[in-house]
Amino acid sequence: MLAYIIRRFLLLPIIILGVTFLIFCVFSLLSPMERLATYIHDPSTLKNPQSVERLINKYHLDDPFPLGYINWLKRIVRLDLGWSQTANQSVWDAICQRFPATLELVLYSIIPVILVGIWLGVISAVHHNDMLDQTIRVTAIIGWSLPTFVFGLLVLFIFYGILDWLPPGRLSSWAQDIVYASSNFHSYTHLITIDALLNGNISIFLDALRHLIAPIITLSYISWAFLLRITRSSMLDTLRKDYVRTARSKGVDEHTVIHLHAKRNALIPVITVAGMMIIGMLGGVMITETIFTYPGLGFWAATAAQQLDSGSVISFALLFATLMIVGNLIVDISYALIDPRVRLE
DSSP: OHHHHHHHHHHHHHHHHHHHHHHHHHHTTSOHHHHHTTTOSOGGGGGOHHHHHHHHHHTTTTSOHHHHHHHHHHHHHTTOOOEETTTTEEHHHHHHHHHHHHHHHHHHHHHIIIIIHHHHHHHHHHTTTSHHHHHHHHHHHHHHHSOHHHHHHHHHIIIIIISOOSOSSSSOHHHHIIIIIOTTOOOSSSOHHHHHHHTTOHHHHHHHHHHHHHHHHHHHHHHHHHHHHHHHHHHHHHHTSHHHHHHHHTTOOHHHIIIIIIHHHHHHHHHHHHHHHHHHHHHHHHHHHHHTTOOSHHHHHHHHHHTTOHHHHHHHHHHHHHHHHHHHHHHHHHHHHHOHHHHTO
């Protein structure tokens, strides 16, 4: 087990290095002038040819490709990601400021994705081809067939446009005054729902939760619909295995057969899909956050792309790729914990 984990950790820096190389290849397609725009605070600086030449030399933007990649990598290691014209602050500060909002949204979305998706997938497989199975499958097919932006707009139209229950944004204006302007509210985690509870302010907690419900529904419904289908297929395949038939023939209780013998083995492929899906949510929030004007990483990245803020877009891609790599490592380790055969390979 330890050797397996060590091997995975040794591969981690190599993979990250390969990803940074590919991202720099895309970045290097821009001209030195365009790349310089990602490092300067005042665009008027580009009007002075002497200043432009001096800054290009300073940031090594005219170096040969290998040397340019090394210098760019050094800045990445120092967390010098450049300047975001969209956020009007350094890219790193923009990421730190917006990441908690996205993390809060994703954390709450994981709950229905994992619990509902796996739970309904197991139920659907156990009740194969009966009315309950058919109902669950139709619900999953509808969810998986709808594009995120279509489903999100439907949720926004119904629950805000018609019913006026679930407003967009992250907080109401009165709650923003308390959270961001009042000295009585302390931000411990920058996750507003948790900070509200830590401050003992239930009204802020309920307001933040009210703003989160619609994005959570949009982000989780399509994901758990897909996870349900994967769980159902894997569970059906496992229930047909010889060891399950043997357990049943020996008179083992059906609950034990399903949850002890079949479910654990059926979850092995599900873990891969679920792990990548959860990490992928951090990248998929771009559409959801844009629809609901939720001020997280996705909304910022979408705005940066519209305004051709290449430094912000490249940094978002780098962050998302790193999270995907780390998530894949966590999935591999989880594989080893659940399936002993992986440890013995």
